[in-house]
Amino acid sequence: MQNAALLLSLVLVFDVFALRWHAGQDVFSRYRLIAGLIISAIGVAVMLTPWVLLPGLVFDTRSVLLSISGLFFGTAPTLIAMAVTTVLRLYQGGPGVWPGVSTVLVTGTIGLIWRRTRRQKLEKIKLPELYLFGLVTHLIMLGLMFTLPLEMALHTLRNISAPVLLIYPLASTLLGGLMINRLKREKLADERRHAEETLAQERRLLRTMIDNLPVAVYAKDTQGRKTLANLTDLQNIGLPEAEVLGRTDTELFPTETAARFEADDWVVLNNGTPIYDREELLTNRNGKTFWQLTSKVPLYNADGQIIGLVGIGRDVSGRKRAMAALQQREADLKEAQSIARLGRWELNLNTEQLQWSDSIFEILEIDPEHFNVSYESFLNIIHPDDRAMVDHAYTESLRQGTPYEITHRVLTSDGQVKWLHEICHHEYNANGQASRSIGVVQDITIHKQAEEALRESEKKYRTLFEQMTEGFALHEIITDAQGLPCNYRFLEVNPAFEQITGYTREHYLGKTLMEVLPNISPDWVAYYEKVALTGEPMYMEEYVPVEGRHYAVWAYRPRPRQLATLIQDFTERRQQELERAALLEAEHEQRLRAETLRDVTLALASTLGVSDVLMEILHQAQRLVPSTASNIALVNDEALRVVGWRDYTGHSDHEELVGMVQPLSEYPINAELVASGEPYITVDTYEDPRWQHLPTHEWIRAHISLPINLGEHVLGVLRLDSDQAGTFITQDVERLRPLTRAAAVALENAQLYTQAQRELEERIRSQAALEASERKFREMLENIRLFAVIIDLEGQVTFCNDFGLQLVGMERDAVLGCNWFDTFIPPEIRAEMDATFAQRLATGDFPQHYENEILIVRDGDGTARALIAWNNMVVRGSDGETIGVAAVGEDITARRQVERALQASEAWLRSLVESMDDVIFSLDTEQRHTAIYGQWVERLGMTEAHFLGRTACDIFGPQAACVHETANLQALATGHSVTYEWEMNGHHFQTTLSPLRDPEGEVSGLVGVGRDITTLKDYQAQLQAALDEKTLMLSEIHHRIKNNLQVILGLLDLQFGIVEEQSTQQMLRESQNRIKAIALIHERLYQTPGESRVNARLYFHSLVRYLTETYDAMVRGIVVEQSIDNMELDIDLAIPCALIVNELISNALKYAFPAGKPSPTDAPPTLRVMLQRTDGHARLAVADNGVGLPENLELESAPHLGLRLIKMLARQIDGELSVEQNEGTCIAITFAWSED
Secondary structure (H helix, E strand, C coil), X not given: CHHHHHHHHHHHHHHHCHHHCCCCCCCCCHHHHXXXXXXXXXXXXXXXXXXXXXXXXXXXXXXXXXXXXXXXXXXXXXXXXHHHHHHHHHHHCCCCHHHHHHHHHHHHHHHHHHHHHCCCCHHHCCHHHHHHHHHHHHHHHHHHHHHCCHHHHHHHHHHHHHXXXXXXXXXXXXXXXXXXHHHHHHHHHHHHHHHHXXXXXXXXXXXXXXXXXXXXXXXXXXXXXXXXXXXXXHHHXXXXXXXXXXXXXXXXXXXXXXXXXXXXXXXXXXXXXXXXXXXXXXXXXXXXXXXXXXXXXXXXXXXXCEEEEEEEEEECHHHHXXXXXXXXXXXXXXXXXXXXXXXXXXXXXXXXXXXXXXXXXXXXXXXXXXXXXXXXXXXXXXCHHHHHHHHHHHHHHHHHCCXXXXXXXXXXXXXXXXXXXXXXXXXXXXXXXXXXXXXXXXXXXXXXXXXXXXXXXXXXXXHHHHHCCCXXXXXXXXXXXXXXXEEEEEEEECHHHHHHHCXXXXXXXXXXXXXXCCCCCHHHHHHHHHHHHHCCCEEEEEEECCCCEXXXXXXXXXXXXXXXXXXXXXXXHHHHHHHHHHHHHHHHHHHHHHHHHHHHHHHHHHCCCHHXXXXXXXXXHHHHCCCCEEEEXXXXXXXXXXEEEECCCCCCCHHHHCCCEEEHHHCHHHHHHHHHCCCEEECCCCCCCCXXXXXXXXXXXXXXXXXXXXXXXEEEEEEEEECCCCCCCXXXXXXXHHHHHHHHHHHHHHHHHHHHHHHHHHHHHHHHHHHHHHHHHHHHHHHCCCEEEEEECCCEEEEECHHHHHHHCXXXXXXXXXXXXXXXXXXXXXXXXXHHHHHHHHHCCCCCEEEEEEEXXXXXXXXXXXXXXXXXXXXXXXXXXXXXXXXXXXXXXXXXXHHHHHHHHHHHHHHHHHCCCCEEEEECCCCCEEEXXXXXXXXXXXXXXXXXXXXXXXXXXXXHHHHHHHHHHHHHHHCCCEEEEEEECCEEEEEEEEEEECCCCCEXXXXXXXXXXHHHHHHHHHHHHHHHXXXXXXXXXXXXXXXXXXXXXXXXXXXXXXXXXXXHHHHHHHHHHHXXXXXXXXXXXXXXXXXXXXXXXXXXXXXXXXXXXXXXXCCCCCEEEEEECCCEEEHHHHHHHHHHHHHHHHHHHHHHCCCCCCCCCCCCCEEEEEEEEECCEEEEEEEECCCCCCCCCCCCCCCCHHHHHHHHHHHHCCCEEEEECCCCEEEEEEEECCCC
């Protein structure tokens, strides 16, 4: 038994050393030498427990040991073992010494030769070959017995032949089989590691691709929990991955959004129905709202069962916003055209098609459903007097290639006359020929009516002016260098003025007052000067001695820099003259207003340039309300920006006004005006506390501001400034309001015109894109893998693409011109489809989608068929008449067959689910059963009626129902799934409860799934028993390995006492330390049954104590310090770490502190052993303050086996080796470690 145990320890040596060797290394590498020494120790132990046949003639299992060593361990270990066992046998002596030595040499050699001559790898050896190997080896061993004296040889063979040939080959076979199995397991482990690394790399590649997709990609399990979320999906949710995975939509999204998601998930997970391109508005937990195009498909396992779903979402918020903006723009344009009475038309000169916007139909009061729009029909509604003029203007414009602008009349259906103002320009193709005419039409009927009224008013006032009995004179105010009035030039006089003064009109016009009346009274001059300065009308009575007449004089300033006087002969009609003067003033103001309105209206009608219109408005404002200067400013980003001004030269810095921006926050008056929409007037800025006095505006004494309103919105401000206090009055507001309304219209028209220009350009681009798309479409029909065909009204094929020809197996010449129905439609449906085709084309109700079979000619007899899914479009000519049908079809024959197979599979799966052992039930909020399905209800001796409408307490009784009610209440209260186990009638059950939610997200009940787990419980009990048995077996194995290693230690200690050579003693001592390090691990594992990990702190304390005692560290005055973290190491990591610590401590205690050499520092000799853990790693280090390592020492080529062994063991645990020499030596290995 002891020999057998020692032979089994060879397997452990093979596991520790031989499996770690690398191909191509030196035959006599360090670890091979160590293995040879250990095999030698086993051989010594085997030889020390022999079977003694005769005194001096012993037998043992060293033949098995050495032959197996030669076969599996190779040259170096076997030669070492052969040498050691040969020496031992020579030492033992006796008559069997030479057969014993021969057995050692021959069996080891046989193993080496067998290893060398094999062509296949060792793991390929079969058990018969192993048995043959053992049989041959031991037959030769028996033959070696003839080296004994003949009589002794024959006696020996009679006694040992049977047991040797029976047991030893079998032992070789069993021992070799264990090693081959270990080689195979190692190979399988290598292959598995390689496969796992390949799989991990592919997973990383796939995850990298998924994470960098611009769309959200995610996966969910059957419970709706997220199992995968790429970066885009995490950004949409607004949470990191750790807070997303494992959670449901209810935990990640607002209630309403989560409810929609869960409803879709239910359809996919329960019905297996994919959802494609669903557009939905989402809101995440951070309040971010966005549109997403979502697709979801079921995820199946290898058995075809749904195990979850995969979803893809694309953010289409930008596209939705663009579409909404485009629709709003179109609506705004239509509204703007309607308000401005503005329409757009376009004439295609190639097709002679004329298109009108909706607003043109509104302007002309025409129903678009009953009017055929064309150039000729448009000419027919033009006023007969203007028809030739309009036609000539358009024709000449087209001929000369220049735009035209014209005003003309049209007649409505009820005979009304309307005035239109048209602007037109032309577009030309690459050949220079006009291809399109584009025009804008504006209804200016109201403006024309205003002009007519103005002309009538002017005629009326001219008549009044010429026939009035009062003398009237209009003067231009002439100022001196200081800007003060000094003279007055006559601009106009009426006949009455000529009659009163006795001079003709020509005598006055162009001359100054001083030239005509050099002796005029100074009172009159002062009177005129006052009126000119203040702008206030004044009345005076004056007697002119030269003329001998009394005059009543009324003077006023009709506009800046003008003075008007009314003179009445006071002598005769003083009172009448005063009344007429007042009437004249009112009429003049009315005329001025009418003229102002006319000029502004004309400006609006004649141009769309907002700058020209605004300048005209400023001009008319100063004409209507005399002022020194004026400007218009528009509201822009909480500020007023000046866009137009007049007459500031000489008063303010002209350059300062260019693009001047006045923030509303800095100008309270402007802010109040914009906010309230009410005008602002200050009679005297020096007296107004609200007025802001600026250095450049000190000259302003009076000011008026009116808002420019468009509905409730303030677009800008019209402002007038005067250098005279009291210039403006409240009535000026009403005088200026028509101008602010005109300014609003001008600004609105400018915006509409700009928008119309942009849309026109967009339409041009769209037309070009459409033409390109048409070319691409035709090319696509020739290249797509779909059946494309065009059929005329007679059913004749006029086009068929290459794919269609390949599908039906015919040449193009044979297909084109053939009757579609006679050639390709099966006979049983041919007549019906032919009749339906003609009927639906006639009614215009042709179906866009349908499916039918067609005949395939390529099979020879035309009996084969293909099912085609068609998409149809009616083809129309340039006149709009139907000329045929274009159809694009997809061959769905194979897909329909697959669908039928899937339907059959679905029916089979449904029947499978309905027959499953699990039970599915639902509860309301009162814990009453509302539904129940499953077979094991019958196992409880119950039916469906026992459950419906009843609670667990009603069914099982209060005591048994307690576990059910507790779980039900927990699921209803928390809204989360609950899983629990219960027992009944000797059966064990597991139930999982999940909440049901109403559309508002509130828990409305529970759905439960119950499963009989009795068999599972039995398996778990059996598994626990097996685990307990395994724990006991492992403990026994660790105990036996520890005992065997102790035997080897004893043998090495015995050999240590025999060998006198110091180097050999040192080698044996090092081998003892290494074996002791391994034995301590198995001792720890034996002392903690069921554990496969070693406590590093306890183990290393024991190992360090053993080594320091071995090398007399305390006697030599060496201080040993330990800093070991409380860590657990598994056996694959603990053994290499133990050997590393053994080598490092042994080397340090042997070489770091040589006798007679002081330490580099003043500190006492110190040895530190450290093992510290960090994030995911551990650092094992041994440091000393001794003499240090030799310079330029390479661990790979170091003369000492221990140093090379350290390098090898560091690689074995994938550790990083580092060496530091600073006041001693520190060798450290950093390797991966985790608590799992």
